Amino acid sequence: MSTESKPLVRYRLSGPTMGSRFSAVFFAAAGLDTQPVQAELQAxxxxxxxxxxTWKPDSTLMRLNRAPLGQWFDLPDELYQVLLAGLHVGSLSHGAFDIALGAQVSAWGFGPAPAGAVETPRCPAATALTLNPERRAVRKVAEVSLDLNGIAKGFGVDELARCLERHGIQRYLVGIDGELRARGEKPDGAWRVALETPAYGRREPFAALELTDAAIATSGDYRHWRERDGQRYSHTLDPHSGAPLHNGIASVTVLTASCLYADAWATALMVLGVDHGARLAREQGLSAVFLVRDGENIREVTVGI
Structure with a gap:
């Protein structure tokens, strides 16, 4: 009898990461030793x-941010992949996704540095960085403060998926916060995940989506925000203005093959807004759900779903 044809048992593993927790729910044969799986997921x-x-001063990213201009900085493979993907989505989205917003993120109170005015002009990542693919290195040609919070969790989810697959696990749902990736199905059918209502201060489902062999990520204005002078500001910034978004979009959810790209595209489409974002999603073959604030109501616009 093959491993897949044996009765499957549900397992759930989790652990701390990135100020939150990761989770891995999967089905495998009874008697699986989960200790090495847990250890690899956590690692x-x-x-x-x-x-x-950006919250660890000694992280590779923060050391890169402090590196002198013009000096080649060797990168671990994972960070190189994420920088490359961030620049790729930035190019395809015409700058709507930009990993060079670290100073602006802090200025608006969403980063590790004290909030305050940005004193130097912002340089887009695409013009501030030069990558060397042969040696997996990068150098800064302009002052830049990189922030990967719009893509790193998605990559982390993909890493969780790769860990399970190395252990021969073919039916799973892994996630960090609202970023999720699924493979296969549960014994009773597809994985069902909730699309949240974009409500401030509470969590409730808006709809349910079925997920099989795909990843999903959401960018929204309702989870992380701050108030200044009675005005509520989203943590998602518009790269073109350097200020929080104020375009009526409550959230954008993207479904695609990898969580790395779902994460980045959710931010890019939210910045672009429902008209330009929906058009670009169609051009890129993405499935997306836009939730738009219309007074007290929420209007749903879907692409490819």
């Missing part, structure tokens, strides 16, 4: 955090 997300955190 994978710890590696991502150690390389890409």
């Amino acid at each position: 994978a997300v710890d590696r991502v955090d150690a390389q890409m955190s």
